[in-house]
Amino acid sequence: MSHPDEELLFAHALDPEDVPLPQETRDHLGSCAACRQRLEALRAEQAALEAALPADLPLPPGLLARVTAAISEESPRARPPAPRPVADQPRRSHPMRWLSVAAALLIAAGCTYWFTTRPPAESGPPVAEAPDGEETAEEEPEALASPGDSPVADPAPEIAGGPAPVLDHRNAPTPAEPMPPATGAPPPLSPALPGERLDATVLRLEATGREAGRGRRAAVPVAEVEGRPVGTFDGEALTGEAYDRIEDNPFLSPLDQPLSTFSSDVDRASYANVRRFIESGQLPPPDAVRIEELLNYFPYQQAGPSPEAEHPVAIGVETASCPWQEGHRLVRISLKGKEMELDQRPGSNLVFLIDVSGSMNRANKLPLLKKAMHLLSNKLEERDQVAIVVYAGAAGLVLEPTPGTDKEALHAALDGLAAGGSTNGGQGIELAYRVAQEHFIEGGINRVILCTDGDFNVGNTSQGGLSRLIEEKAQSGVFLTLLGFGGGNLNDALLETLSNKGNGNYAYIDSFKEAAKVFSNELLGTLWTIAKDVKLQVEFNPARVGAYRLIGYENRILAAQDFNDDTKDAGDMGVGHTVCALYQIAPPGVELPVAGAEVDPLRYQARPSVDPANPELLTVKMRYKHPEDSTSQLLQVPLVDGGAHFDEASTDFVFSAAVAAFGMLLRDSEHRGSATFATVIELAGDGLRFDPDGSRAGFLSLAHQAKSLAEAAEPRD
């Protein structure tokens, strides 16, 4: 017979199941090598096309939020409650608002994909057409993309010396990442692409960034560093991000360890980072998930102390049944800092230490930071002063401490910033601290604010030396705030360690919205510390508690004796800050593998006697210092378990349980019990009864996405 026509072979290569080859064609293929080769080539072509088109192009971070925002601007819920008759009259749009949102969108659109290689020739991109006079910009009038914002090629990432990294197999590519073409050849990336790192295997071995002072971590050998190639096409991917290993806190017996002690932590960076991963279509690496930072991201209903209250922080304790473990109890402890009027805030002495190394040259990094700084400048007052230190190849002061009212000088300095060069953070940080100290405001907010994507090279300073420097400066009253930008080589581990040393905060800026939140509200407001060295210690009653486990706060555990030791540093709380912690409790008599139980019973000591009559489950103790003081205050709250069922728990309780379960699932924790993403979704939906800023709805949506991602990943196991 004659050769089958190409149309048929192509259709078969495309859809083998839907277009089976007729018998005569199969017979022919059996005897015709040329046609067999042709069919094979057609199949390979399908694979090559699939591999070459970016099926994994992730949604840019924040796009969904911006779209939602544009829609809520569109109509402040004017839609009638009942379906309307067919609307011939489209809803009146608000072009002005629309433009401002589109403008905001442009700032954040910092992606250099291969798409942008389209030659600019008379293509007249309609994107920049927003006419000037039209922005009623609530957000940022200068948002339109300017040539200066266009990304340039990054310097090739350097490969640090040291032993070869071992990739954790849990971090194997998720299905969202492209599979290599069937030929086994590397993906056909063109070396000419601007702004794209091409070496998928480069890991930034910032292993020395693991702070040796933290006993538990010091034991982690370099080979376990979990830098990983993250993502594939988020425009800056194919580099390594570094996360410190987190081991879940174990269950402990109150007979062995009646006290559980930890430092407060108000950071929330991990949530924004987890959100970035999930929104770009992949589950985060387990070590990027710090449950306490997830819990503390959300606003809670609990009221803080009144402005006149003696103590600036209030403690809340609640217990109910545990939704993921039959028979267990869940205890929620929350601290809430008092709210203050912003006009009462003290003056600020802010020194921005800005990373202007090459990797910052993306629209979602330096240009975003510049826009955010402009926002901040609008809030500055006479009593505030701002200085800017940059670091790249060398560190330099680009803006002397300048009064907050001299906005022109600030803007000029900002406009002059440009990225380029390598990083020497060590010199920069020393200079920044020196400037901050020389212009110290007594009783004010004195802060160095380090803005980086984590490409933090300490130069001649050793990592330990840097930590010591930061710790020492914190004693002198200059605190440190770290703002992580972008992704791709985010050194989360180092940033978190440094912020913990410097009485600091660490926030991750993944979008203009987050930047606006941090720069226009938090840098001046909530950074106003109302209580420092806030420590918590919980004593468990062995008569009521068989075993307990603190969920999250793994990096914040303190030795029991540190609680009363006022020289031991701990986290700070600012105006309105919330700290939320959950304990899972197994009642006495429940069999559980308890850490430390493998030790033989002691021969020379009796177990301490337990008072079976005391009804208390536990006592929460908190110590804090007023910002100016060096001696701590103690607050104590005992808890008697009233046996509440989970259904009777407060909205705060239910929602934080959802967040904790979500964290445990993402961490693939052995303690997740019966929790599934469906549980998380159900609980979070219930927690939506209180959602002042929409962040809980955002969480619900994130949980839905994580559920789909987890389901998509399952068949691979």
Add this chain to the structure above:
Amino acid sequence: MVAVTTTPDAQLVPRAVSGEDQAFTELLRRHTPGLYRYCAGLLGDVNEAEDVVQEASVKAYRSLERSDPRRFRAWFFTIARNLCYDALRRRKTWAPLSGGEEDERRPPLSSVDREALHEALQVLSPKQRTLVHYRYTLGLRTREIAEELGLTPSNVRVSLHRAIRRLREVMS
């Protein structure tokens, strides 16, 4: 306790029409990632794609009443596709359609360079490009593509074949 489970689009659309913004947000959450990839592919420009996604979402919101709840996705994509075509038309840089003189025996592509492919795609007609992106960028099955575009599956296969023959020509 309010149980939230995965609700089909067909139920979300009427809820969104009746004023439940949460339902519309959920629809967006489901469909914008694919829509964005599709538009980025069609336009060859991520910034424009973001704009189109946003504009399409606003348009969809405004005229949701007119959509068929069972075919929300196809309807939503159509809005975006039309916006993409408008943008492409403004750009007027695409090459004329192939004269149909393709060499039947030109060999299938063995390896595909991303950048070269991207350039070659500019040569295809918008419809051909749509097919290529539906198939390879979004990974839709032929049947799904046919349903969304109102074609028959064999029609899709024939058109796709033509598009790829054109790509072979341009790329070899």
